[in-house]
Amino acid sequence: xxxxxxxxxxxxxxxxxxxxxxxxxxxxxxxxxxxxxxxxxxxxxxxxxxxxxxxxxxxxxxxxxxxxxxxxxxxxxxxxxxxxxxxxxxxxxxxxxxxxxxxxxxxxxxxxxxxxxxxxxxxxxxxxxxxxxxxxxxxxxxxxxxxxxxxxxxxxxxxxxxxxxxxxxxxxxxxxxxxxxxxxxxxxxxxxxxxxxxxxxxxxxxxxxxxxxxxxxxxxxxxxxxxxxxxxxxxxxxxxxxxxxxxxxxxxxxxxxxxxxxxxxxxxxxxxxxxxxxxxxxxxxxxxxxxxxxxxxxxxxxxxxxxxxxxxxxxxxxxxxxxxxxxxxxxxxxx
Amino acid sequence: xxxxxxxxxxxxxxxxxxxxxxxxxxxxxxxxxxxxxxxxxxxxxxxxxxxxxxxxxxxxxxxxxxxxxxxxxxxxxxxxxxxxxxxxxxxxxxxxxxxxxxxxxxxxxxxxxxxxxxxxxxxxxxxxxxxxxxxxxxxxxxxxxxxxxxxxxxxxxxxxxxxxxxxxxxxxxxxxxxxxxxxxxxxxxxxxxxxxxxxxxxxxxxxxxxxxxxxxxxxxxxxxxxxxxxxxxxxx
Numbered sequence: 081x082x083x084x085x086x087x088x089x090x091x092x093x094x095x096x097x098x099x100x101x102x103x104x105x106x107x108x109x110x111x112x113x114x115x116x117x118x119x120x121x122x123x124x125x126x127x128x129x130x131x132x133x134x135x136x137x138x139x140x141x142x143x144x145x146x147x148x149x150x151x152x153x154x155x156x157x158x159x160x161x162x163x164x165x166x167x168x169x170x171x172x173x174x175x176x177x178x179x180x181x182x183x184x185x186x187x188x189x190x191x192x193x194x195x196x197x198x199x200x201x202x203x204x205x206x207x208x209x210x211x212x213x214x215x216x217x218x219x220x221x222x223x224x225x226x227x228x229x230x231x232x233x234x235x236x237x238x239x240x241x242x243x244x245x246x247x248x249x250x251x252x253x254x255x256x257x258x259x260x261x262x263x264x265x266x267x268x269x270x271x272x273x274x275x276x277x278x279x280x281x282x283x284x285x286x287x288x289x290x291x292x293x294x295x296x297x298x299x300x301x302x303x304x305x306x307x308x309x310x311x312x313x314x315x316x317x318x319x320x321x322x323x324x325x326x327x328x329x330x331x332x333x334x335x336x337x338x339x340x341x342x343x344x345x346x347x348x349x350x351x352x353x354x355x356x357x358x359x360x361x362x363x364x365x366x367x368x369x370x371x372x373x374x375x376x377x378x379x380x381x382x383x384x385x386x387x388x389x390x391x392x393x394x395x396x397x398x399x400x401x402x403x404x405x406x407x408x409x410x411x412x413x414x415x
Numbered sequence: 416x417x418x419x420x421x422x423x424x425x426x427x428x429x430x431x432x433x434x435x436x437x438x439x440x441x442x443x444x445x446x447x448x449x450x451x452x453x454x455x456x457x458x459x460x461x462x463x464x465x466x467x468x469x470x471x472x473x474x475x476x477x478x479x480x481x482x483x484x485x486x487x488x489x490x491x492x493x494x495x496x497x498x499x500x501x502x503x504x505x506x507x508x509x510x511x512x513x514x515x516x517x518x519x520x521x522x523x524x525x526x527x528x529x530x531x532x533x534x535x536x537x538x539x540x541x542x543x544x545x546x547x548x549x550x551x552x553x554x555x556x557x558x559x560x561x562x563x564x565x566x567x568x569x570x571x572x573x574x575x576x577x578x579x580x581x582x583x584x585x586x587x588x589x590x591x592x593x594x595x596x597x598x599x600x601x602x603x604x605x606x607x608x609x610x611x612x613x614x615x616x617x618x619x620x621x622x623x624x625x626x627x628x629x630x631x632x633x634x635x636x637x638x639x640x641x642x643x644x645x646x647x648x649x650x651x
Contacts, residue, residue, distance in 0.1 A: 124507065125483065199549070207494050208505065227501060228494065230551065246553040251501070273556055283554040293445065327558055 094414035095383075098133060098142040104405045106130075106159035109395040110172055116186075117142075117403065118174055119410055120156035122390075128152045130159065130176065132186060135412065137398070142412070150191045154178040157209060163216035177209040181224050181234060195239045197224075199232045210253050216303075217260040225252035231265055233277065243277060256301040256309075266296035266311055272322065286327040287320065289313050300344045304351035312341045312356075319344055319356045321368065334366055336379055343392035349399040357389035363404050365415060383413055423457045427466055431456055435463055436471050469512045476508030480517055488514060489522070 098119075106120030115135045121128045132148035135141075155178065162173035172186040173194070183195040198206045207228035215221040221242065222234045231247040234240070248267035255265040261277040270289035276282075286309075289296055295314045302308040308331075309322045319334040319341055339359030347353035357363040364379035383404075391405040402413045427435075438454035444467070447460040456463060469475075480488070484506055491502040499511035499518075506514065 208491075227505070241549040244549060244551045246551060251504070271556070275554060280552045281554055283556045285556050285558045291445070 096135070096140045096142055096412040098144075098410045100131070100408045100410065102129065103408055104410055105391050106156040106176070107391055107393045107403050107405055107410065108159040108161050108174070109393060109397060109401075109403070110161040110186075111163055111397050112161070112172055114397045116161075116172065117410075118159045118161065118186075119405075120152065120159050120176065122155040124155070126153055128155050128178075130156060130174075130184075130191075132191070133410075135401075137401075142410075147189045148186060148191055150184070152176060152178065152182075154208075158211045160212065160214045163214050163219055175212065175214060175222060177212045177224060179208060180206045181209060181212060181222065183236065195236070197234055197239055197241075199230075199234075199241045199244055210251065211255055213256050213263065215257045215260065217257075221257075221260075223255050223257060223263050225255040225265055227251040229267075231255055231263070231275070233263075243280060245275060245280065245283075247273060247275065247283065250295070253295065253297050254299045256299050258301050258306050264299060264301060264309065266299040268295035270294055270296055270313075272296060272299065272309065272311055274324065284327070286324050287311065287322050287330065288328060298342075298344055300346050300354070302346045302351060302354075303348065304346065308346075308351075310344050310346065310354055312344055315340050317341060317358070317360075319354070319366075321354075332368060332377060334364075334377055334379075336364060336376075337362060339388070342388070342390050343404075345392050345394040345402075347399065348394055348396035355392060355394055355402055357385075357392045357404055359388045361385050361387055361389060361406070363389055363392065363402070363413065381415060385409075385411065421457070422459050424462075427470075431458070432466070432471060435466060439467055439471070469510045472510075474508050475510060480509075484509070485517075485522075488518065492518065492522075 100119060100121070102121040102123050104119050105122035106118070108118045110116035110118070115137070117133045117135060119131045119133060121130070128151070130150055130152045132145050133142050134145060136143070156176040158175075158177045160175050162175075170188060174184045174186050174191075176182050176184065181197040182193065183197075185192045185194050207226045207230070209224045209226050212222055212224040215223070220236050222236055224232045224234065225247070226232070229246055229248050229250060229252060231245050231252055232241055233243040233245075235242045247265050248269050248271065250268035252265050252267045255263055257263045258274070262274065263277075264272060264274045264286075266272050270292060271285050272287040273283045273285050275284075287296075294316070296311050297314055298312050300310045302310070307323055307325060309324065311320050311322065312318070313320070317335060317337040317339060319337075320330045321332040321334065323331045334354075334356065337356065337358045337360050339361075341356050341358040343357045345355050347355070352368045353365060354368065355363060355365045361384055363383045363385065365381035366377060367380045369377065385404060385406045386409070387406050389404050389406045391403075393403045395401045395403070400414055402415055404411050404413065434454045434456055435450070438450055438456075442449075442453060447464045450456070450460055450463045451458050454463070458466075487506060488502060491505055495501050497515075497518075499515040503509050503511040503514045
């Protein structure tokens with residue numbers, strides 16, 4: 081049991097559950113439809129589904145919308161709604177990654193496939209994509225990461241490759257925009273690298289995992305304070321906090337999880353809060369201090385799910401809600 | 416590398432397998448240079464590692480490849496060529512050895528006829544993806560502080576280089592200021608930021624890290640693949 085005096089538990093009356101017919105992984109809150117969520121299935125076969133749910137905070141309920149459910153090839157590795165409200169339209173744009181980057185239009189009662197993006201020169205197949213990030217400053221750009229060691233910047237309107245970079249020495253597992261022309265990525269080669277599209281001939285390594293064969297799995301860039309990023313290492317209970325002005329040396333390592341960390345998310349409304357979740361079935365919220373503590377940092381909030389938590393999203397439109405995914409369940413936690 | 420004279424080679428015995436399995440179960444994977452001694456095996460570490468990864472690891476799948484696995488293997492091989500470890504990484508429970516052997520045994524002859532089937536599928540594909548040609552750029556990575564010890568001299572193909580100020584770039588030439596460009600741009604785009612700085616540059620923090628750095632185990636086997644192979648794949 082945690083000994084932190086600041087610790088408090090999220091109670092069941094502050095959570096909403098949804099049980100899916102299949103395991104889930106990808107999740108996204110819609111910025112333009114505040115009560116809409118997308119969930120992607122995680123079935124290790126070709127046939128997978130994406131479901132659209134409606135969240136009702138007044139009745140604390142989640143209801144699926146069957147007419148907005150659609151087939152998706154392979155489990156979506158990431159789901160993301162368009163970061164802004166599209167002008168004069170009630171429909172939503174949803175991007176999914178997997179065997180390709182795909183764009184879907186979510187209308188009132190149907191979902192249409194809009195675009196399919198392929199960056200392969202010689203093949204009708206695209207190298208499998210591990211993740212992507214939609215540029216919220218310039219929403220015409222999406223950056224994808226792939227097992228073929230490349231990151232690709234896409235022009236969404238023209239469905240073309242704007243830039244493709246051989247970003248790392250091994251598979252690239254996650255990617256995140258910092259601002260309009262700067263992104264960062266993490267890789268099986270154990271490094272966090274920053275790229276500036278104004279200087280495509282160089283990248284900057286700002287962190288390398290302390291053990292040479294330990295991949296980095298996820299990356300979160302603090303949008304409230306772009307000097308800070310967080311990353312996690314494979315099979316590690318640490319959340320590593322990086323300051324891009326102090327390359328290679330983490331400013332903090334959060335080590336209270338008792339199993340591997342699977343997901344991290346900065347608070348969308350605070351520059352010092354971050355949430356992490358992992359195999360110890362816990363979701364922890366941390367408040368990062370201004371001075372490093374000699375005894376280590378304790379989380380300010382803890383929630384226990386029934387089993388390993390695989391995915392985590394912190395809603396930007398309703399920042400009092402965090403979504404976690406474990407097994408077949410998705411839960412919304414109020415913070 | 417362990418001294419080759421006297422080290423046992425050839426088929427592994429059941430006793431050796433048990434010793435290796437017990438050792439990995441106790442100490443975990445990695446640090447393969449310590450495994451022969453810990454396990455009491457007269458084997459080189461590479462042999463121990465390969466034995467574990469290809470045969471003894473508990474999650475390895477046995478038996479024939481399923482239709483889905485074969486289909487995925489074909490697609491991945493088309494993308495990645497003979498990079499068996501990458502392909503195997505996408506086939507849960509399969510080792511790179513299994514994938515390579517399966518391909519070389521069954522697929523070399525079949526792949527030609529499969530391409531014909533592929534053409535038929537391609538014609539019927541309504542959502543045919545748009546294939547556009549574009550240049551693929553390989554940025555040169557750099558770090559802005561001391562090189563990690565475990566990289567020094569270990570990688571022939573290392574793409575890591577020291578700080579270069581030769582060419583004019585949009586990033587400030589001074590190493591200490593490269594990130595200011597990033598932050599300046601942020602202001603131009605009016606990104607909301609309350610400028611909270613929640614970590615001081617505490618000396619203790621860095622000293623602690625330096626200590627960890629000096630103790631990093633530098634002895635490790637690289638699995639790096641040649642960049643030229645990869646580039647040929649991309650350009651071909």
